[in-house]
Amino acid sequence: MKIGIVLMNLGGPTHEDNVRIFLKNLFSDEDIIKLGGGWGQKLFANVISKFRAPNVAKDYKEINGCPKGCTGSKHCFNRKNRVVSDCCSPINGLTELQRRSLEKYFKTILPEHEVQVYTCMRYWLPFAETVMEDMVNDGITHTILMPLYPQFSWTTTGSSFRDWEEVLNKKFEGGKKPWKEFHVKNYYLNESYLNSVNSRIDEAMAEMDEDTKRKTHFIFSAHGTPLLEVRSGDPYTVEIKETMEAVMARRTEKNPYWLSFQSRVGPQKWTQPNTEELVERHLEYGIKNFLMVPIAFVTDHIETLYELGVELVEDMEEEGFEFENYTVMKGLNDHPDYIRALAEEALNCLRHEIPASAIQWDKKETKTDVTA
Known part of the structure; x- marks a missing residue:
């Protein structure tokens, strides 16, 4: 064999x-x-x-x-x-x-x-x-x-x-x-997979002081899909939500957490809320500490390193918003x-x-x- x-x-x-x-x-x-x-x-x-x-x-x-x-x-x-x-x-x-x-x-x-x-x-x-x-x-x-x-x-x-x-x-x-x-x-509910996500979250949180940890909101960001796919029975959006809940269920410290979708392409309507719009809404409410968790991406690439790591921050700063702490979780990679x-x-x-x-x-x- x-x-x-x-x-x-x-x-x-x-x-x-x-x-x-x-x-x-x-x-x-x-x-x-x-x-x-x-x-x-x-x-x-x-x-x-x-x-x-x-x-x-x-x-x-x-x-x-x-x-x-x-x-x-x-x-x-x-x-x-x-x-x-x-x-x-x-x-x-x-x-x-x-x-x-x-x-x-x-x-x-x-x-x-x-x-x-x-x-x-x-x-x-x-x-x-x-x-x-x-x-x-x-x-x-x-x-x-x-x-x-x-x-x-x-x-x-x-x-x-x-x-x-x-x-x-x-x-x-x-x-x-x-x-x-x-x-x-x-394999979104595989225990080893969920452990790897939480381990990366822990690595990011370990770089923060206690006050920052306490104030940090988790934004789970997944690649969006056309609403047409969701309505036709594509299970992705449901599985993303179940992944997020499974990750958080295995944590003892429960930071506030939210789900959003990014990387919309083409003329169709896509899943909401949009990641950038969700972060902006939080900033308008005075929330300034974020840990971005790229939940659907297991390899760092343009969606994590550029869209979340560079573009989103630049867009928010151009709108006049300021972060106290903004961290993008490292991809699972190896x-x-x-x-x-x-x-x-x-x-x-x-x-x-x-x-x-x-x-x-x-x-x-x-x-x-x-x-x-």
Whole structure:
């Protein structure tokens, strides 16, 4: 048995030259922008990517993830060409870090089995076809598709699964893939995952004095979704709320907390309240201490580092508001508890393939409560 775990993520541009292509791929996705596909969708994607690319490139330059050289996958053009980019999304290097961390973890807990971990990006390299070629060459017999989205949405996990299936059916005649395949739908109530979120909250709170801790409001910020998706039964918004409540239920110190949504794109109506508008409302009431908890994002990228870390603060200050303390929680990235959560979910898929006695879990006890 050769196990392949495919970490599915959004992806991000690696150079200024491919920002427009990345955006075009994003806006061409019918699971995100529902314009019926066809020429109308292509026209919209071409036009909006052309006009947005210059400004988006500036944002990526401000949070460049590879200032000293490529930290992304072996398929990254920067790595192949030994280019030091000044416009690379941090999601590329951090997803590669998650890949390496998970692969290393499996060597510890499953020493008698060969486990290889791959990254598959939805809108930039490496794409599904490249990953499948790697897996065929590596002789993978059992595959787990592992979305780096703890909560399920048709616009994220669903889109990645659909794209994978379409590529697979084109690549293998009759869709007869050379491996047994499993899918992880969601894992937002996995205890190790919840522990990792609370651990990151604790890290942020530890940098504050006691008075600041007491006054701090938690703003759980998730990527918004079109209301059309919510009304059609997409479970994402409900799962986000359940994640927030599960995180807070495991804390002994109960800071005030709120849920908001960010990153609206396209002409449709999206979930509310908007993150920036919610923070502004708090500032108007005299609340000036915030911990931003990016609850739907497990990897730091433009939504966390720029939208929350830079843009929101600048916009509020331009409106004349002042913060006493504003902190953005660090992404889960390679947090040990998060890596463990991914391993737990993968092995749950293989529970009928691998005996429990073959798994050498570390001695860490699963936490049931945390402190602030």
